[in-house]
Amino acid sequence: MERNLKRMATMHRMQAKGLEMFYQNGYFNTSIDDILKELSLSKGGFYYHFNSKEEYFISIVQQLLFRKVYSQLVAPIEGKEDPLHTIADCLDKSLETAELNFLDYGFELGNFINEFNGKHPEVMRALNDILKVWEVCLITVLQKGKTDGFVSRHADSEAIASFIISSYMGIRTLMVDGNAKNLRYKYMSQLRHYFKLMEHNETV
Amino acid sequence: MERNLKRMATMHRMQAKGLEMFYQNGYFNTSIDDILKELSLSKGGFYYHFNSKEEYFISIVQQLLFRKVYSQLVAPIEGKEDPLHTIADCLDKSLETAELNFLDYGFELGNFINEFNGKHPEVMRALNDILKVWEVCLITVLQKGKTDGFVSRHADSEAIASFIISSYMGIRTLMVDGNAKNLRYKYMSQLRHYFKLMEHNETV
DNA sequence: AGGCTTCCCGACAAAATAGTCGGTTTTACA
DNA sequence: TGTAAAACCGACTATTTTGTCGGGAAGCCT
Numbered sequence: 001m002e003r004n005l006k007r008m009a010t011m012h013r014m015q016a017k018g019l020e021m022f023y024q025n026g027y028f029n030t031s032i033d034d035i036l037k038e039l040s041l042s043k044g045g046f047y048y049h050f051n052s053k054e055e056y057f058i059s060i061v062q063q064l065l066f067r068k069v070y071s072q073l074v075a076p077i078e079g080k081e082d083p084l085h086t087i088a089d090c091l092d093k094s095l096e097t098a099e100l101n102f103l104d105y106g107f108e109l110g111n112f113i114n115e116f117n118g119k120h121p122e123v124m125r126a127l128n129d130i131l132k133v134w135e136v137c138l139i140t141v142l143q144k145g146k147t148d149g150f151v152s153r154h155a156d157s158e159a160i161a162s163f164i165i166s167s168y169m170g171i172r173t174l175m176v177d178g179n180a181k182n183l184r185y186k187y188m189s190q191l192r193h194y195f196k197l198m199e200h201n202e203t204v
Numbered sequence: 205m206e207r208n209l210k211r212m213a214t215m216h217r218m219q220a221k222g223l224e225m226f227y228q229n230g231y232f233n234t235s236i237d238d239i240l241k242e243l244s245l246s247k248g249g250f251y252y253h254f255n256s257k258e259e260y261f262i263s264i265v266q267q268l269l270f271r272k273v274y275s276q277l278v279a280p281i282e283g284k285e286d287p288l289h290t291i292a293d294c295l296d297k298s299l300e301t302a303e304l305n306f307l308d309y310g311f312e313l314g315n316f317i318n319e320f321n322g323k324h325p326e327v328m329r330a331l332n333d334i335l336k337v338w339e340v341c342l343i344t345v346l347q348k349g350k351t352d353g354f355v356s357r358h359a360d361s362e363a364i365a366s367f368i369i370s371s372y373m374g375i376r377t378l379m380v381d382g383n384a385k386n387l388r389y390k391y392m393s394q395l396r397h398y399f400k401l402m403e404h405n406e407t408v
Numbered sequence: 409a410g411g412c413t414t415c416c417c418g419a420c421a422a423a424a425t426a427g428t429c430g431g432t433t434t435t436a437c438a
Numbered sequence: 439t440g441t442a443a444a445a446c447c448g449a450c451t452a453t454t455t456t457g458t459c460g461g462g463a464a465g466c467c468t
Binding site for chain 1: 454455456457458459465
């Protein structure tokens with residue numbers, strides 16, 4: 001058992017540092033050597049645990065990135081009532097974290113999708129899987145919101161979900177180099193306006 | 205004069221091919237050699253015209269990318285009346301081009317901003333300059349829309365502009381690997397709903 | 409202690425990378 | 439037509455990159 005623990009510990013250490021550096025510099029602009037230097041680990045050590053840079057990256061995506069997105073964007077709204085307010089609060093919280101993060105480089109998932117878009121199908125599949133989980137969660141919770149009387153029955157849950165995702169991905173990108181605080185405020189104000197549209201307000 | 209023409213022609217050829225390949229594969233994943241091979245040009249030829257890869261890229265951004273964004277996203281709305289409908293139509297047209305483009309890799313400007321975000325200040329400046337032009341145009345036309353009675357006086361032009369930009373950047377990213385046609389339709393429907401909110405509709 | 413598996417080292421190979429430089433071709437023009 | 443400048447060539451250097459491999463250290467079980 002001690003064995004397995006050590007293995008897990010090392011791999012996790014490698015993955016965590018990898019995510020950190022790929023996020024900061026991008027996948028293609030980060031070399032295995034760069035990462036290993038930071039980890040004080042050797043080439044042999046790396047290739048003992050992973051077969052290639054790409055496989056390494058995919059494992060990071062499936063394990064670390066998935067959990068990160070899930071805990072930040074999915075879990076806080078999953079199964080909740082009053083979806084519109086819940087979603088808005090969840091996104092605002094995410095933006096707040098980004099705003100306060102001195103070393104923010106945007107939305108990890110979004111950045112990687114951008115970097116791999118249209119190529120590297122294996123990697124894209126892993127990234128799209130995460131996106132899909134988020135999307136499905138949004139749609140589900142919006143649909144439930146309809147039956148629970150929080151969301152207008154005319155609202156198009158799928159379209160709303162896509163709109164939320166795209167706007168969030170975009171604002172995270174803009175916030176990196178712009179006035180994050182101001183952008184966050186502006187974004188949230190517009191998003192909340194937009195959300196008011198589909199509140200259940202049929203006066204019957 | 206023939207001299208200058210040839211110079212311009214060659215440089216333009218290099219820039220055009222560079223934009224094409226940087227767009228397809230990303231800046232860091234495209235080597236000078238790759239580009240030169242496609243151009244049937246030599247190393248010496250390249251470094252005669254440009255001093256470095258970065259300078260080369262910046263020249264591409266300032267000349268080709270700027271014009272591209274300008275003609276597609278700025279010119280069609282600049283000075284126009286009824287800004288909300290004009291903007292919506294303009295974005296829809298852009299999305300249509302992307303949708304029909306068999307080789308779409310997202311929003312060029314957005315992709316590059318993503319790739320350089322937080323690093324390479326020189327490059328980021330050039331990219332942000334373009335973004336700024338677009339943003340200012342949006343704000344201006346929205347403000348004018350207020351005085352002309354097309355846009356509600358309570359609308360926050362700056363916030364709307366940011367919201368438009370971020371959502372557009374996001375949807376372009378999503379459209380690459382998703383069902384572009386469907387995404388475009390969903391996006392435009394939500395955007396138009398959102399726009400309805402700020403139409404001038406004070407019944408006095 | 410002996411042997412076996414797991415884990416890790418670091419030198420090495422092979423290819424790719426940005427950029428340099430001396431020389432050659434092309435072009436303008438006197 | 440001669441000549442000088444502009445435009446281009448391609449071999450070369452430096453470094454970096456991913457990935458391999460033979461071997462050694464550490465832990466585990468008997």
